[in-house]
Structures are given as structure tokens and as C-alpha cells.
Amino acid sequence: MSGPAGIRCMLMRGGTSKGAYFLADDLPAEQTVREGLLLRVMGSPDPRQIDGLGGAHPLTSKVAVVSPSADPEADVDYLFLQVAVDKAEVSARQNCGNLLAGVGPFAVERGLVRAGTDETSVRIRMVNSGDFATATFPTPDGRVDYSGDTEISGVPGSAAPVVIEFPPGKGTLLPTGNVRDTVAGIEVTCVDNGMPTVLVPAEALEVTGHEDPEELEANQDLTARLHDIRLAAGRLMGLGDVTGTTVPKLTLLSPPRHGGAVTTRTFIPARVHTSIGVLGAAGVAAGLRIEGSVAHGIAALPEDGDRLRIEHPSGFTDIDSSIERAPDGGPRARRTAVVRTARKIFDGTVFPVPAAGGRS
Structure with a gap:
């Protein structure tokens, strides 16, 4: 929980986005309290987010909240929160596939999933939508290795590959029922x-x-x-x-x-x-x-x-x-997989601006 010592946090690049990754247990359980805290962590609302971790752009004002999953089809739950830059708003209305690339490595780093000797696959439930994904990444000698020669556009340099595969869709791809x-x-x-x-x-x-x-x-x-x-x-x-x-x-x-x-x-x-x-x-x-x-x-x-x-x-x-x-005659996804990269930028403690009234 928040307090004078701050909050444990890992800043990671996931795909072409950047965000603050937290264990759910390190954040307040009550939604409005958690949202107020995360706004202060990221420095919102402020166009420059000068007093927080945010980078003054939606792609760098993101949060991943990770916890062990009770679902037998997943190892961890991943809640994505989009923190607005210039207004006091935290949204859970969508997934983020970029920060998803960092969830598996983060789960291993925090001890939620035991690493394999060569590579590790982490089954992830995306809480925002209830969808699932599996992230596979190198863990030589049981440790996450972020270095590698995989390049993705929008990110300078190279890093280790994170292969994200989505299970076949159960429903139609066309939410309106129409192709056009x-x-x-x-x-x-x-x-x-x-x-x-x-x-x-x-x-x-x-x-x-x-x-x-x-x-x-x-x-x-x-x-x-x-x-x-x-x-x-x-x-x-x-x-x-x-x-x-x-x-x-x-x-x-x-x-x-x-x-x-x-x-x-x-x-x-x-x-x-x-x-x-x-x-x-x-x-x-x-x-x-x-x-x-x-x-x-x-x-x-x-x-x-x-x-x-x-x-x-x-x-x-x-x-x-x-x-x-699909059985109803409409199209549905059979296979979707993408190669991304992720990188741990820092792992430590974040000190948010105190809340009104002097509380952290």
C-alpha cells in the first residue's frame, strides 16, 4: 500500500508503449482510491506530466496491474489502465497489447511464475475483456533475458523476442453482424x-x-x-x-x-x-x-x-x-500471433505526489 516509503513499481517498455507495472497487492483495492493514486503516480492531469512518471503522451501514460489468476486457463491476470494525460481520468475500457509484451517477464521478475531453464511461457488473462494470450520469452538459466537481436519498428535498437499468441476466437469478428x-x-x-x-x-x-x-x-x-x-x-x-x-x-x-x-x-x-x-x-x-x-x-x-x-x-x-x-456463418479468428519485445527500465520505488490532505 502507499505510504511514506512509496510504492514498489517497475517501469517497462512493452512493444511501442511504456508503462508502470504493479502487483495488485501493492495498490489500494478500492477502485477510486487506486485511480487517484495512479493519477498522482503518472503526474496527471498535466500536459507535461512533469511531476510523475508519465511521458506526456497516451503511449507513455499507461499502467499494468498484475496478479495471480484464479482462472485455470491462466497463470496471471493483467488489468490495463489508461491514465489520461491532461485530465483526471483512468480508464479500464480497453486492452493494451503493447504493455501485454511486458506482463510475462514482469510476472517472472516478481515471482508469480517460475522461469524455465531456456524459455518461459506465461498464460495471461486480460481482465479488461476476459480474453487470453500466451507470452513466450527467453529465460536462460532461469532469469529473464531482455537482450537480443529482434527489432520492431518504433523502438530503437534490438531486444529479446516476446512471442504473443492469442487463442482462436470463440465469437464472430463482426460485432455489428455486417461486413460493411x-x-x-x-x-x-x-x-x-x-x-x-x-x-x-x-x-x-x-x-x-x-x-x-x-x-x-x-x-x-x-x-x-x-x-x-x-x-x-x-x-x-x-x-x-x-x-x-x-x-x-x-x-x-x-x-x-x-x-x-x-x-x-x-x-x-x-x-x-x-x-x-x-x-x-x-x-x-x-x-x-x-x-x-x-x-x-x-x-x-x-x-x-x-x-x-x-x-x-x-x-x-x-x-x-x-x-x-464460425458456426453462425460469420468469420472468426483462427490464429493470431505477433512478435514483440519488452525491456525493464527500472525496478524500485515510486513516490507519488501526496493526496489532498497530506496523505500519500
Whole structure:
């Protein structure tokens, strides 16, 4: 619990994001107390997050809460919390596939899972959605090894691979029941492969989809139209009023420029992702595989194999994706796997700003 000695915390890069990892037992059990504490830990609300761990961007203002799992299909539970930068808001409405890359190593570091002599696989239940994933990573001599020669776009240098595999989906990939929907006057495909995602042809919004994130963020007409699409799509996808949430994510699709399957620009929800999230890429990849989706005529699919290269502002993400027909006749995910990396940045104690009234 919080107190004068601070709180045990590990700062990790997971994929192309960075966040504070905590054991659930090291945080308050009561939700509102925990959220207030995490806002102070990250330095929110403040555009610079100058008095906390946050990096003044949604991708660096994240928290992973990990605990032993009571589910027989999992070793650990992983709760993802998105801490807003410039407002006092902590959201558990979505998963984060990037921080997911650090959950397995963190579980081993904290003694929740015993390491293997060569590599370790950790079965993870994503509390936000109830979905599962298995992360496999090197543990020579029973210790997590973060060094390696695996490179991922959006991260300088190289590190050890973390292979994240998602089990076959049990439900349809199409939460609206349709391959295409017309939303706010634009034809889109709504997909959920671990993250509610709306695929939108960039051309339909009068942009190329190859612009830099800053240029897209500055396009006020575009952001207004995307806001309308997101609100309408959220209702169609059964998410209700998504005004104050970060899902569904909107991803613009355009033809590939560097030999991949498609070019993407993902809104999270107003800022543009400098790369693409793991679960966002899983949604895009599945959407490309669905016959008749809005990706038809845009994407360049390989003639064989499951591997798809998703291009994004800082490079690409390779993901294995295949789909099959569900009993209800709709498409469902058969296999989804991605290679990411993670790195322990520091392990120690964080000292949050004291709460009002002088409490830590």
C-alpha cells in the first residue's frame, strides 16, 4: 500500500508503449482510491506530466496491474489502465497489447511464475475483456533475458523476442453482424479481434493515409468527422455512448508503400498512434482477411501464408493472422500471433505526489 516509503513499481517498455507495472497487492483495492493514486503516480492531469512518471503522451501514460489468476486457463491476470494525460481520468475500457509484451517477464521478475531453464511461457488473462494470450520469452538459466537481436519498428535498437499468441476466437469478428456498415456517411468495417476497431478507407475521408501523425492531428475537419464516425460506430458495436472512452479505435487504410499488406494510421482516439498497437494490428489483419471488407481494393494480400506486414508511421508490424467460418456463418479468428519485445527500465520505488490532505 502507499505510504511514506512509496510504492514498489517497475517501469517497462512493452512493444511501442511504456508503462508502470504493479502487483495488485501493492495498490489500494478500492477502485477510486487506486485511480487517484495512479493519477498522482503518472503526474496527471498535466500536459507535461512533469511531476510523475508519465511521458506526456497516451503511449507513455499507461499502467499494468498484475496478479495471480484464479482462472485455470491462466497463470496471471493483467488489468490495463489508461491514465489520461491532461485530465483526471483512468480508464479500464480497453486492452493494451503493447504493455501485454511486458506482463510475462514482469510476472517472472516478481515471482508469480517460475522461469524455465531456456524459455518461459506465461498464460495471461486480460481482465479488461476476459480474453487470453500466451507470452513466450527467453529465460536462460532461469532469469529473464531482455537482450537480443529482434527489432520492431518504433523502438530503437534490438531486444529479446516476446512471442504473443492469442487463442482462436470463440465469437464472430463482426460485432455489428455486417461486413460493411455505413456510419456517418462513410462505409466502414467494424472488427473486434481483442480490441474494438473501425476500419476506414483513408480516401473516403479525402486524405491519402500516408500523412504524418502531426498533419492528421492538425486536420480539424478530419478529426471532427472521425469523432462522428466513432460515436456512431460505438453504438452499432454495442459499446453504448463512447464519448468519454478510448474505444473503438479508428484505423485509416491506404495502399502499402513499402511492400507490406496495407498502410495504417490509427487514432487513439484523437492523437494518432506513432506506430500501431498489437491488438489494433490484430484487428486490422483480421479485417484484411474478411472477404468483402472495406480493405478490398486497398490491401495487397500475400498469395500464401498467414504472415501480414502492417505498415504504420514508424515502420511496420508483422503479424500472423488467419480466419475461419464460425458456426453462425460469420468469420472468426483462427490464429493470431505477433512478435514483440519488452525491456525493464527500472525496478524500485515510486513516490507519488501526496493526496489532498497530506496523505500519500
